Amino acid sequence: MxxxxxxxxxxxxxxxxxxxxxxxxxxxxxxxxxxxxxxxxxxxxxxxxxxxxxxxxxxxxxxxxxxxxxxxxxxxxxxxxxxxxxxxxxxxxxxxxxxxxxxxxxxxxxxxxxxQSMELEPWEVARRLLIVHVSLITLAFALLTIAAILALMYMFLHRKLKAKKWSHVMSRMPSLEWIDQFAYRTSLIGIPLLLLSLSTGTVALLLDKSPEQLLDEKVLLSFGAAILYVVYLIRRVASLDDGAKLAVWNMLGYALLVTGFFASSLSSFHQLL
The missing domain is CATH 1.20.1440 (de novo design (two linked rop proteins))
Incomplete structure (x- = not known):
């Protein structure tokens, strides 16, 4: 074994x-x-x-x-x-x-x-909120991971097509339009879940009378990722950027989310050790 x-x-x-x-x-x-x-x-x-x-x-x-x-x-x-x-x-x-x-x-x-554990302080009043928070952030992370993979595929395929370098791998990939649409739809589910998870976590902190924890580095990174994702959605809906730039926004949001997730040494609570 x-x-x-x-x-x-x-x-x-x-x-x-x-x-x-x-x-x-x-x-x-x-x-x-x-x-x-x-x-x-x-x-x-x-x-x-x-x-x-x-x-x-x-x-x-x-x-x-x-x-x-x-x-x-x-x-x-x-x-x-x-x-x-x-x-x-x-x-x-x-x-x-x-x-x-x-x-x-x-x-x-x-x-x-x-x-090795990710322990959330046992706030008795906010116990149920914390369970919801963990559930939502897990779902959001999985969906946004798929969106990030799609963004990487878009960037790869866009660069190859722009350079007019065709390969067998590209024939196994969906079209740029399909990738962009599916990345958007996946993000459209994952981002609200992320925002809901952050809101439930925030409420739990406030109920526990620990508002200072909102300034925790890990929390700030998560909120920063959420802001980038919201910018991505706004620019996508308003057609302010082309697919390549939207893929970059998507990747920036995911990079910050992953950074916050693994930045356990910066967090003063619910650490991943």
Whole structure:
């Protein structure tokens, strides 16, 4: 066993095998490989779902989420999104990239340290709000990760087309218009979830009479990411920028969100150690 958790091992190995089949499909258009990869991915999704059900049962009344738990949920959400994409449209490369990120997120579970947790102070009055806050930020992070992947795809494809450098990889990608539209739609869901998570966290701090925590570096980075995302939405709706510039706004927001998420050493509370 690579880890001390047989379920994590099983999911990790099957997930890796699934990726190999998706790579084969993306590289050569092997339909059989796609079917096998999809079947393995469904099995991964089921195993992760079992883990999450156990997690929810154990932690429903406790506002404490371990780093492993958080990453497992994000990975499961990415797997869910890739299965939906794989079912609804022909976007093999996008499905592959989403799963590569999902696998990387899951692999971080291998970093096992004693007492490694993201602990939220047990504000009794705000207990339910904190549970909602964690749920919303997890959903938002997964959706905005997909939006960021799409933004990267857009930037790559736009640069190649502008330079008139065609490749086989580009033939496996959807059109620029499709990427831009889907990135926008994904962000249109993820950004409100992010704003809702920040609002519930803010209310929890105020109820706990800890307004000074709003000046915490990690909180400020999260609010900064939210502002960039709002700017992205405004410029997208008002058609102030072209697709390439919008992709940059999208990536800037995600970069700041990830920076805030992993800047545990800067935060005075609910740290990821």
């Amino acid at each position: 690579v880890t001390q958790d047989w379920l994590t091992d099983a999911v990790l190995y099957i997930y890796a095998l699934s990726l190999l089949f998706f790579v084969s499909d993306a590289a050569s258009g092997n339909r059989s490989a796609k079917k096998v990869g999809t079947g393995l991915l469904v099995f991964v999704w089921i195993l992760q779902g079992i883990f999450i059900l156990v997690l929810l049962h154990d932690r429903f009344t406790v506002p404490t989420l371990t780093l492993r738990d958080f990453l497992f949920i994000v990975s499961w959400l990415l797997v869910s999104a890739s299965l939906i994409l794989n079912r609804l449209m022909r976007a093999e490369l996008l499905v592959l990239l989403v799963n590569v990120v999902g696998f990387a997120v899951l692999a971080l579970n291998l970093i096992e340290r004693p007492k």
